[in-house]
Amino acid sequence: MSLIPMLSRVLVAAVVAVGLVGAASLAEDTAVAPVPVPTDAEAAEAGTDREGKLWPMMQIVTFENGPCESANGDHGVCFSQKECEANGGTASGTCANGYGVCCVLTVTCDGTISINGSVFQSPGFPAAYNTFGMCMVTLNPPSGTCQILLDFINFELAPPLEGDCTNDTFVVMGANQGSMIPTLCGTNTGQHLYIDVDNSQGPFKLVATLSSLSFQRHWKVKVTFLDEFDPCLAPNRCLQYFKETMGTITSFNFAPPTATTSREMLNMQTYSICFAYIKGFCDIGISFSRLDLGNVNQVCDTDYVAVGAEKFCGDTTSLSVTANATGPITILVVSDDDNSNLEEGFSLSYTMMSC
Numbered sequence: 001m002s003l004i005p006m007l008s009r010v011l012v013a014a015v016v017a018v019g020l021v022g023a024a025s026l027a028e029d030t031a032v033a034p035v036p037v038p039t040d041a042e043a044a045e046a047g048t049d050r051e052g053k054l055w056p057m058m059q060i061v062t063f064e065n066g067p068c069e070s071a072n073g074d075h076g077v078c079f080s081q082k083e084c085e086a087n088g089g090t091a092s093g094t095c096a097n098g099y100g101v102c103c104v105l106t107v108t109c110d111g112t113i114s115i116n117g118s119v120f121q122s123p124g125f126p127a128a129y130n131t132f133g134m135c136m137v138t139l140n141p142p143s144g145t146c147q148i149l150l151d152f153i154n155f156e157l158a159p160p161l162e163g164d165c166t167n168d169t170f171v172v173m174g175a176n177q178g179s180m181i182p183t184l185c186g187t188n189t190g191q192h193l194y195i196d197v198d199n200s201q202g203p204f205k206l207v208a209t210l211s212s213l214s215f216q217r218h219w220k221v222k223v224t225f226l227d228e229f230d231p232c233l234a235p236n237r238c239l240q241y242f243k244e245t246m247g248t249i250t251s252f253n254f255a256p257p258t259a260t261t262s263r264e265m266l267n268m269q270t271y272s273i274c275f276a277y278i279k280g281f282c283d284i285g286i287s288f289s290r291l292d293l294g295n296v297n298q299v300c301d302t303d304y305v306a307v308g309a310e311k312f313c314g315d316t317t318s319l320s321v322t323a324n325a326t327g328p329i330t331i332l333v334v335s336d337d338d339n340s341n342l343e344e345g346f347s348l349s350y351t352m353m354s355c
């Protein structure tokens, strides 16, 4: 009985496991691990002889450093135990069919992020962070990075004042020239940003500047570096990108009001929301459950949402629009420098429709 098919079978098993956990990084990790003994069924299928004497004791297993979920539900990166320790991470749970550990890499003020899947979080998260001043991380993207995806797993900063981020700000530095990355504040948990960096030399920084206002502020931002071959890449110039056939989208800081915060459109926003092309789907049905932005006389001047070439503004809790598939489908969001009316912004659900 040849040894070769048995070896490749083991390798195939490892590759299948990698496919299940997903692969966001081209980097590979190598671990030395004992070869699992095949079950009776596997042995029978492969035609191997369980009495054979040629079992290798060790086998090099290669797996990708893809995203994983840690034992306590955190976002992590699949590494070997040694790699995780060398990178200053915390191992929590296993991945890659048990060959790797789910390595949680968290960085806080003054840190540097160079590993895909690392998280920038406020000191002491999830406790409130009330230290006046700047809390910044430097991003050190691997060469070939053309986009940086920021996922706001949690984002609670002090709220705006009449739409201005007068108290706290969250700013992204290093985007391509001409990319307008809005300054953020307030509540943005669940939001995401795609930052084009293919034509930028950096420096790349995430900067939270905190006011002296006492507030239950804390944040947790996952950083993903995307290269030109990454299936997660968004079309260029799209700040937000939606790839599911249906979903909900809100303006920034459109969270339910609390005792100390209100739902309030941020000023000075200009950005595009884009949708993936999915085979078999053409038009997109867009249904606003809230649109509170700009002139109520439907003269959409400096505060509006545009679906394709059509602008929408005013104050409504029900508005349906069909974006037709005669070109790229995007939503442009524009706000000016004033929100003394405390306009709320927008919340919509969308459904891609079969052709």
Ligand SMILES: [Ca+2]
Binding pocket: 294, 302, 303, 335, 336, 337, 338, 339
């Ligand atoms: Ca305005």
Ligand SMILES: [Ca+2]
Binding pocket: 292, 293, 314, 315, 341, 342, 343, 344
């Ligand atoms: Ca209003």
